[in-house]
Amino acid sequence: MAETRVSPIPLLQDELDIVIPTIRNLDFLEMWRPFFQPYHLIIVQDGDPSKIIKVPEGFDYELYNRNDINRILGPKASCISFKDSACRCFGYLVSKKKYIFTIDDDCFVAKNPSGEEINALQQHVKNLLSPSTPFFFNTLYDPYREGTDFVRGYPFSLREGVPTAVSHGLWLNIPDYDAPTQLVKPLEKNTRFVDAVMTIPKGTLFPMCGMNLAFNRELIGPAMYFGLMGDGQPIGRYDDMWAGWCTKVICDHMGWGVKTGLPYIWHSKASNPFVNLKKEYKGIYWQEELIPFFQSAILPKDCTTVQKCYIELSKQVRAKLGKVDEYFIKLADAMVTWIEAWDELNQSGKSSELPNGPAK
Amino acid sequence: MPLANINDSEVDIVIGALQSDLTSFMNEWRTIFSRFHLIIVKDPDLKEELKIPEGFNFDVYSKSHIDRVVGSSSSIVFSGYSCRYFGFLVSRKKYIVSFDDDCIPAKDSKGFLIDPVAQHLANLTTPATPFFFNTLYDPYREGADFVRGYPFSLRNGVTCALSCGLWLNLADLDAPTQALKPQQRNSLYVDAVITVPSRAMMPVSGINIAFDRESVGPALLPALKLAGEGKFRWETMEDIWSGMCLKVVCDHLGLGVKSGLPYVWRQDRGSAIESLKKEWEGVKLMEEIVPFFQSMRLPQTVATTEDCVIEMARTVKQQLGPSSPVFTRAADAMVEWVKLWKAVGSGSSPL
Numbered sequence: 001m002a003e004t005r006v007s008p009i010p011l012l013q014d015e016l017d018i019v020i021p022t023i024r025n026l027d028f029l030e031m032w033r034p035f036f037q038p039y040h041l042i043i044v045q046d047g048d049p050s051k052i053i054k055v056p057e058g059f060d061y062e063l064y065n066r067n068d069i070n071r072i073l074g075p076k077a078s079c080i081s082f083k084d085s086a087c088r089c090f091g092y093l094v095s096k097k098k099y100i101f102t103i104d105d106d107c108f109v110a111k112n113p114s115g116e117e118i119n120a121l122q123q124h125v126k127n128l129l130s131p132s133t134p135f136f137f138n139t140l141y142d143p144y145r146e147g148t149d150f151v152r153g154y155p156f157s158l159r160e161g162v163p164t165a166v167s168h169g170l171w172l173n174i175p176d177y178d179a180p181t182q183l184v185k186p187l188e189k190n191t192r193f194v195d196a197v198m199t200i201p202k203g204t205l206f207p208m209c210g211m212n213l214a215f216n217r218e219l220i221g222p223a224m225y226f227g228l229m230g231d232g233q234p235i236g237r238y239d240d241m242w243a244g245w246c247t248k249v250i251c252d253h254m255g256w257g258v259k260t261g262l263p264y265i266w267h268s269k270a271s272n273p274f275v276n277l278k279k280e281y282k283g284i285y286w287q288e289e290l291i292p293f294f295q296s297a298i299l300p301k302d303c304t305t306v307q308k309c310y311i312e313l314s315k316q317v318r319a320k321l322g323k324v325d326e327y328f329i330k331l332a333d334a335m336v337t338w339i340e341a342w343d344e345l346n347q348s349g350k351s352s353e354l355p356n357g358p359a360k
Numbered sequence: 361m362p363l364a365n366i367n368d369s370e371v372d373i374v375i376g377a378l379q380s381d382l383t384s385f386m387n388e389w390r391t392i393f394s395r396f397h398l399i400i401v402k403d404p405d406l407k408e409e410l411k412i413p414e415g416f417n418f419d420v421y422s423k424s425h426i427d428r429v430v431g432s433s434s435s436i437v438f439s440g441y442s443c444r445y446f447g448f449l450v451s452r453k454k455y456i457v458s459f460d461d462d463c464i465p466a467k468d469s470k471g472f473l474i475d476p477v478a479q480h481l482a483n484l485t486t487p488a489t490p491f492f493f494n495t496l497y498d499p500y501r502e503g504a505d506f507v508r509g510y511p512f513s514l515r516n517g518v519t520c521a522l523s524c525g526l527w528l529n530l531a532d533l534d535a536p537t538q539a540l541k542p543q544q545r546n547s548l549y550v551d552a553v554i555t556v557p558s559r560a561m562m563p564v565s566g567i568n569i570a571f572d573r574e575s576v577g578p579a580l581l582p583a584l585k586l587a588g589e590g591k592f593r594w595e596t597m598e599d600i601w602s603g604m605c606l607k608v609v610c611d612h613l614g615l616g617v618k619s620g621l622p623y624v625w626r627q628d629r630g631s632a633i634e635s636l637k638k639e640w641e642g643v644k645l646m647e648e649i650v651p652f653f654q655s656m657r658l659p660q661t662v663a664t665t666e667d668c669v670i671e672m673a674r675t676v677k678q679q680l681g682p683s684s685p686v687f688t689r690a691a692d693a694m695v696e697w698v699k700l701w702k703a704v705g706s707g708s709s710p711l
Contacts, residue, residue: 113469135654136560136561136562136563136650137556137560137561137562137619138562138563139524139526139532139562139563139565139619140526140531140546141550145548147544147546147547147548148531148546148548149531149533149537149541149544150533150534150537151531151532151533151534151563151565152532152533152534152537152563152565152593152594152600153534153563153564153565153597153600153603153646154534154563154646155646155647155649155650156643156646156647157647158650168495170495170496175496175504175505175507176495176507176508177505177506177507177508178506178507178508178509178510181505181506181508185505188503188505189503190496190503190504191503192501192503192504192551192552193551194497194550194551194552195548195549195550195551196548196550196552198554200493200557201556201557201559201560202560203557203559203560204492204493204557204558204559204560205492205493206492206493206494206495207492207493207494207495207507207508207509207510208509209495209507209508209509237508238509240509241508241509244509260493260495280508284512287509287511287512288511288512288513291492291511291514
């Protein structure tokens, strides 16, 4: 758990891209330099493409602004949000690496209770490289961690675990609350360091926050579409939620794991709760329909790839959520466009197909 | 320290005594236990008299009580760790907290003594959230809340029926695991309480638990007795079985199960390697037990805890019975337990 301040041994530096959406600046990278410098960055610049975003010296990066997105995707660019950090998923699309780590530009290096700086990226890599255990809950949390194990009663046949598709990290300082909660508790800070990583059980949904997130792009990449948010859309701040629900349903279907917990980053910026409320407003009551939809979503056995799962989900979104609001019909269209764009840009890339159909 | 706004008189602390000299155990717990009424059940196999120090409010039950209440021709065997269930049966309180007699209070990561009774009661008196996972864990804890994306309609939560605590020092690992890592001790203090999601199965350890007796009392049951069951946790599965039944009941009735804090300090006792030589059966049985419970769905018409247990017993006998007599006996014990509970456990006056 304790990480050194000096540049650590790079782990998977040729297999992982760091995707950062930004509309302001990338000053935060200075603090991350010892941990991020060995890696390739994909910067997705939101907002005005004529603005120059300066990337600190010494980083290896590619930067895409709206003009680039339009040029690369052509008419398919319609599926990439504008004026919302949802645009980050363009970075997943163009990456050629096996793993993605994405982080917001107001997230900094946190310290553990001993005062040592946390190398969030390294913890994510550990999470992704060790198995998940979605079929039976281990009361001592991550059994593969040094100093812990599976508890009495944990069946041996389940101790190999399954591949980990997603590693969801948390935040100290400003917690990821919705607008109503922010309004009620404007001063609340998350100071509790929970020293655990755990697998979210199969069949259980969760709110996936995109601030501090890593995933196996080769496994689950096509499901990480962050939806239609921001400018011209009736909703915002539900991009990562949407991706998380789709991703979890698909991971459950494919037999892959989703972990949550460590690592922590330090979230510095409290966004304006009134602005947030306007963005989230529709989401707050739409999610009452969305949750039962995802909880009961069933993917047929012949959905043996993530793309097939995702297209199937888009059909169900159109059929069942289209009735809630016509936004969901647009979203279903965008989900299809996303997969088309994914397949076009990732033709030679590997995609994970299940040989004998999905896991139970 | 979490404050549970319930009366101490609503709580019984039940201790199954597998060792006769409880002096040091009780003294370690004195500051925490002395407020409460204790039910101490002596393992009927224990020959020596119990030694309990002064200054506690307690009742002791031993073999003679058990025989008188239960009768001799019972498929339920209250020996070893299962003796505590007799305490659950005769209690008349709403909440029960139970610890193994080789556990003492632990210290948290800041060095403060943990009051596990207070934490368990806080867990039981705040809602559980089994239908959607909160990434900041227990949203009812001080300094935490539901995160963005958590549906508002699910924020009232449900009643928490079971609180499963953890262990520092000697963790509840099975014999093969501990035997492979004989020096391994648990020093990781994870400052979280988590609701175990609905339909997610888990191994419930009986070492450090608390429950709402009023809601789910009959579902904590002494049923699965291994042929080689012994006086070490490595040699038993009774709590794991009971916990699986309880989780199915909770999921069916819409009640919650929490896991995490509080920690207790579990003293070193016994040898994993010695237990391993004796007992393998439990590990093998889990391979059948887990898929069985994972797929168990109770009919909608089953609406009480007692009826849930009867229905489960029926299914156990039907589906697991053919593979091992241990399951048939467990099913019989479950049915008998419900009868016993109705006769003895649900009265309003104590024994």
